[in-house]
Amino acid sequence: MEVESKKDVEVAPAIIAVHPDGSSVAVAVGPDLRVFDLRGGSAVSLVDDPAAEPFHKDNIRAIRFGAEGRLFVSAGDDKTLKIWSPHSWRCISTVSSEKRVTAVAVSNDGGFVCFADKFGVVWVVDLDPPLHDKKPMPLLSHYCSIITSLEFSLDGRFILSADRDFKIRVTSFPNKPLNGAHQIQSFCLGHTEFVSCLAFVQGQEFPDSLLLSGSGDSTVRLWDIISGALLHTCEVANKAGLLESDSKEDNHGHAITDLCTVLDGLLVAVAIQSLQGIVLLRCNVSSQTLSVSQVVSVAGEAFIPTCLGSSPSIGNLWMVTGVSSLPGCNYPSLARVRVISGIDVEQEPVVLGDDNIPGGEKLLETLQGTASVDDNAFLAAAEAVKTAMCNLLIKKQYPAENRESRKKTRNDRKLKG
Structure with a gap:
């Protein structure tokens, strides 16, 4: 199937969240x-x-349950953030953003929702009643760098923001966040491409400060957020056999798209752009290292996950692949859901068939839609997501001789002249 290049159509990957x-x-x-x-x-x-305007009018870029599942948040390109009650699945508040929303996070106590926009600003909304006509307040800024991920630390003391300029910022979350967050705890620096995703290593025996990050440089890194120290780097794409050598030439095609901890952080599921399945990493807390445990392949179909989700109480890993607005395709939006069961340090995980997936056929019809889609469409969708991520997050490099001429034609220079 041929896919037309169409610059005015922005595609967005399918995303998933589990209560x-x-x-x-x-x-x-x-x-x-x-x-x-x-x-x-x-x-x-x-x-x-x-x-408010009913439902979202453009691509949804972020969905998230609160820590205890009392809230659900959705936001995206329509510059709208919606806060839902998972008990009734009624929207309890609609918040307008000045720019397109790229990431969301809910404070551990459920008192605040934070969201990042495409301009690099993180905003905060308090959830004290009344919930209508809420106005977001600026919390912090990355100065014109697209923020790709937001996370609250496990103890709620910090909010972490990652961006396309390779950095992770650890900021103290203040007692009065509506007045802004002004104290930076640390920066986690070391990635050589955009940071795409963040996840904390969870579990009672683990320090609250252990953070995992995935990147366009095909690595997953382990950090101590208090000091910002890089503890270990795992060359995931290389270890999984996607790269023939340590060459970085094709790393953009093997970006880490998502991370998800399972078994209280003993294992970390990793989605990579070119992998039909996931990589399971083992986290050794005593030695503070990451190692590849195994590669779990999805056989029989073209399935490259765009997002992962899991629940601490249930041992299943949920995966989705798909894309919106695929140019040249008969399907306006594509989604395919798969589940891996039996994830354990000692045993072999199992990719469940459609007949055995929780919720069965009704779930698949709800989350995927009823249309039957062939593998070629999903392969094209995976390529479209890869291209869209590169265009959005990989900064263009210009030869030195072109930089001065570009500076002279900048819009702000024109106005000054």
């Missing part, structure tokens, strides 16, 4: 938000805020 207690699963693809109730065995009917 902390495993009671529901949400998938967003394009402007569509689809939720399935695993306990009730049925699709969820979302009820939007009657005082």
